[in-house]
Structure formats: structure tokens, C-alpha cells
Amino acid sequence: MPIVEFFVRKTLHLMPILFGFLFFGPLFAQIMDRFGWQQPLGLSTLTLGLIIGGAWGILAFFRGSWIWARP
């Protein structure tokens, strides 16, 4: 069980980064697809989505907040 607990704690700790890449990335890509943006900045929508979502997630992880303001 300590291994499971370790895994769960680490996963939740890293969740902002995971969320940025695994949810915001494809979300932004699918929004761009919905608006018919093809190869924005010469990249695929998924690549750009992952860059924006992932960068936001990394920022949220280190900053402790998705909206800049901290509790």
C-alpha cells in the first residue's frame, strides 16, 4: 500500500502539469479545429494546444495557482 499511496500523492502533486498537457492541450486543439484554424503558426493544432496548455500547467504548478492570484 505505501507504493500506491506514493503513486497517488505524486500524481496529485503533479496534477497541474498533467492537467495542462492531458486536458488543456487537446481541449485547445479541438477548439482551434472547431474554428477551422489549420496549422496555426505552422504547427498542428494539437502541438500548439500542448504547448499552450502544458506551459500554463507548468506555470500553475510552480505558482500554485491557475489564475495568478494565490490564496
Add this chain to the structure above:
Amino acid sequence: MGETMTEAELRKQERMIARKYADRFPWEVPVWGLGNLLIWLSLWPLVFLDILPLWIAFPIACVNVMACFLPAHEAVHGMIARPGQRLRWLNELVGHLSLLPMAMPYRIQKLTHFEHHKHVNHPENDPDITTRSKGPWHAIWQSFVQRQRGKGGVLRGSGYILEKIGRSDVLVDGALYQLSFFASLFALAWTGYAIEAALLWWAPRHIGIAYIQFFFSWAPHHPAVKRGRYDNAKFFKSRVGNIASMGMQYHLIHHLHPFIPLTDTPKAFRELRPILEARGCRFEGDLK
């Protein structure tokens, strides 16, 4: 009436009136809790099969999240059935299931809510004190700020309270709910349904939590300073009406007598009003 009554008479009269409302079976709670969940669940296939447009489903999902909290809150207080009663299973089922759109574990909600009742407006021991704010717009902003993780976490949040009362074991529920919630969002996103996941669950959950914190916690307790039995919450006239404000115009009735079903609190208020006035309760606006 109240001015001529003694302390003991006031207490007796209040108890007598409150008791009249405490024994009704609140059939609306399971219907509301489970019905609301079914509506929210039905949105998913309806949207995936292009039967319902997403722009219609999104506001419905927001209402579902806003509406999912109160049936669970009624269950927390054993309104359907108390421990040991025949329908206790239904009480607990409604509690667990109705909170699913909010991805909130019932056991955590139950334990922290009891602490709220024990320590209303206490700066360290009331888990809801994090909603204390200067005004309505600040309260909405604070709702979003307070749910950010922060470098050290929100000290006065649920985790802190559960550890304080020696029930950190239920934090496992929180971890499982969070992992399941995020895993569902990730799976939906990578199978091409990110926008649907965002508008049926992720955004409605954030909007719903802000709404619930505003009306359920901030509005009735603001400015959340006084801690007496009769002044830790207030009676207020809401601009959006009683239903849209979650019935919280009469929230102090709930704190005084937690076994009165939510839908009966207006009636109980009207009958108890002379006693409440004699007790020096706060009234804001012309509440009927």
C-alpha cells in the same frame, strides 16, 4: 409576544414549533437528488449522439451542479432517515450519488459540514470560513482564489479540519474522487471529446462551486464574524428569490434546527419569527 416571555418559555416554544416540522418524510430530497443526477448523466449520450446541442446542454449541466449539493446536504443531516432507521440506505445513497456532478466525496462533505455547525464563523475551526469576504463580487473572486492549490495548500480547508478531528482517513475518498474526475476528463479529451468534457463537467463544476459557496456559505453568514446561536447567520431577502438562492434566505433556521427539511424552513421561519425577533436575530430586507 417574545418580550413578555422568559428565556425558558422562549426555548420551550421554539422547540415545540421546530418539532412540528422535523418528522416529515422529505420525499422531494431523493427525487431531487437522484433525478438531478439522471438529467446530468443523460446529457452525455444526448450530446454525443447529436440529439442535444452542446450550447443547450452546457447551461443545463451548470444548473445540475448547482442543484446537486442540497440533496446531499439534507442527507448529511439524516433528513431521509437517521442512523438505524429502515431507509438509512436511501439516505446514504442519495448523499453519495447526488454529489457526483460536483465530484465531491460525501463522507468528506459530511464530516466537514458537522464541523461547520459546531464552529460557525470560527477563524480556525470552521471549514467554510474560507468564503469570508468583503462583499458579493469579492466573494465570487475568493471562491476561485481559495480553490487554487497554493504553495502550502489552503490551511483552513477540508484537509486541515479532517486532520484536526482525527479523520484524515477519509482524505482517501478525496484522492480517489480527484483521480477519477481527472482521469475521466483526460480520457474524454484524448478520444476527441475535450469540448464536451469541458462544457458538461469541468466548467459547470467550477461555476457550480462558486454559486454554492456564494449562496450556501457566504450570503447567509456574511460578514461571518458573530458566533452566537442566534447571530451566526442572518435572514435576508435575496434579489434572485428564494429558489435561486438555494433557500438560504432562511439559513439560520437550519442552524437552529438542522432536522427541519429545507423546503419547510420558510414555513418554520414564519411561525418562529416572533421568537427570532425576541432573540435579536438579524433581518435584512422584507423577508416573508
